[in-house]
Amino acid sequence: MEKVVEHIKPVSVGKVESVFKLQKEAFHNNPYPDLRQRLESLHKLEQLILENQESIAQAISEDFGNRAIQETKIAEIYGCIEEIRHACKRLKGWMKPQKRHISLLLRGAKNRVLPQPKGVIAIIVPWNYPLLLSVGPLVSALSAGNRCMIKMAASSRSLSTLLHYLFRQYFPEDLVSILPEVTAVEFTAQPYDHLLFTGSSRVGQVVMRRAADHLTPVTLELGGKSPVIVCEDFDINIAAKRILSSKFFNAGQTCVAPDYLLIPEDRLVSFWESAKRLVSKWYPSLHSKDYTSIINEExxxxxxxYLQDAREKGAKVQPLLEVKNNRRLQKIVPTLVFNPTEDMNLLREEIFGPILPVLTYKKLSDAMGYINHRDRPLALYIFSNSEDLQDNIVKNTMSGGVCINDCAMHVSQADLPFGGIGASGMGQYHAYEGFLEFSKLRPIFKQAKKSAAGALQPPYGQRFDKIFRFLLRFKL
Incomplete structure (x- = not known):
């Protein structure tokens, strides 16, 4: 198959400042796009993806070395289309001003909250799900009536070049602009009205400091070590299938991939046996196109x-296929690591690969305590048939999101917000919450023709005291 980028004219690094000024001026000329204009933009976005889905999937695969086309289609193509259609169906209701309660003192006046566009939104996209993590925030931003500048990851060169070309065909540059090969320093220098960054915590801190120079509000989607708790009452074979299919999807290069497993001691052997059966069936060989490559040599x-560190420090490293890691294909064998310890990099750093540390516990409270003594993760996965146990774990832990009896599925729900907390991020997008994230909720008070507040103006006296006592006694 011919490479996508060979048929696309290379683009030079554009001047970020000039595009920003172009979009800012366009926003000033049309600060409140109506429903028709917003829907038109969303429909164009859907059209762009549907008409070019094969080229998009091919470009992403090129950037990875090999990325299963089916993984791109279900996780990125379908995920984007579902989110666009969800927004289109509900946007009219989202845009309506909200009526708010009026103070007793000001009866006759009116309160409302109007969601207004913020202006120019900057979106910084990682390489692991480059279409989903650019289009997802873009849907929220366009729904809210904004204009957007998007910086793709350096590792997404083929897709970045393709999207730059495609977006210029479907959108004016003063509405949406993809900026390929631009540096992060150049991109983050502008005084955006909101900035969304998806990536590592380390880089997220740098981005936030840069945004602070302009007091730009930020949304950070960072990741972290998302734990899985398997409870005694849950079928271990079902748990293994759901946990590992999520873990090895995209070769573990997913911000919400299970990062470590907490399992009862007496279920460990059963889980290991089930894992071997499943993985040998899914990926008979590392040459399988269904198994995605690691993004780059680094x-x-x-x-x-990480694996060598674990071996040297006494962990039991168990590949789930009887082959070795393949440097030429840039593929790591799906691997479980038993008996990991706190000094190992696998438990200290986000893994972002097809390696799953497995820890055992005796009491469920021990498992929850282990989670609670670490940074708050982006996702928490609970496997139990007991609603009491589920509720207990949810209420006594904290994470960006929760998925019960499966992994990562909460991210694909178009009507659920997505976001982290603490070290795993701040803010959220998707669904109505994404619309709100990129809107200024502007409170508007409209006074009545005759204001009751006039009775409280100077000169103060007995009338003031009487009215004030009445206000304090009155119960809403």
Whole structure:
């Protein structure tokens, strides 16, 4: 198959400042796009993806070395289309001003909250789900009536070049602009009206400091070590299938991938046996196109170093296929790591690869305590048939999101917000909450023709005291 980028004219690094000024001026000329204009933008976005889905999937695969086309289609193509259609169906209701209660003192006046566009939104996209993590925030931003500038990851060169070309065909540059090969320093220098960054906590801190120079509000989607708790009452074979299919999807290069497993001691052997059966069935060989490559050599080396570190410190490293990691294909064998310890990199850093540390526990409270003594994760996964147990774990832990009896599925729900907390991020997008994230909820008070507040103006006296006592006694 011919490479996508060979048929696309290379683009130069544009001047970010000039695009920003162009979009800012366009926003000043049309600060409140109506429903028709917003829906038109969303429909164009849907059209762009549907008409070019094969080229998009191919470009993403090129950037990875090999990325299962089916994984791109279900996780990114379908995920984007579902979110666009969800927004289109509900946007009219989202845009309506909200009526608010009026103070007793000002009866006859009116309160409302109007969601207004913020202006120019900056979106910084990672390489692991480059379409979903650019289009997802874009849907929220366009729904809210904004204009958007998007910086793609350096590792997404093929897709970045393709999207730059496609967006210029479907959208004016003063509405949406994809800026390929631009540096993060250049991109983050502008005084945006809101900035969304998806990536590592370390880089997120840098981005937030840069945004602070302009007092730009930020949304950070960072990741972290998302734990899985398997309870005694849940079928271990079903749990293994759901946990590992999520873990090895995209070769574990997913911000909400299970990062470590907490399992009862007496279920460990059963889980291991089930894992071997499943993985040998899913991926008979590392040459399988269904198994995605690690994004680059640097990431491959980092994962191999994690495994070597674990071996040297006494962990039991168990590959789930009887082959070795393949440097030429940039593929790491799906691997479980038993008996990991706190000094190992696998438990200290986000893994972002097809490696799953497995820890055992005796009491459920021990498992929850282990989670609670670490940074708050982006996701928490609970496997139990007991609603009491589910409720107990949810209410006594904290994470960005929760998925019960499966993994990562909460992210694909178009009507659920997505976001982290603490070290895993701040703010959220998707659904109505995404519309709100990129809107200024502007409170508007409208006084009545005759204001009751006039009775409280100077000169103060007995009338003031009487009215004030009445206000304090009155119960809403």
């Amino acid at each position: 990431a491959f080396n980092r994962l191999e170093a």
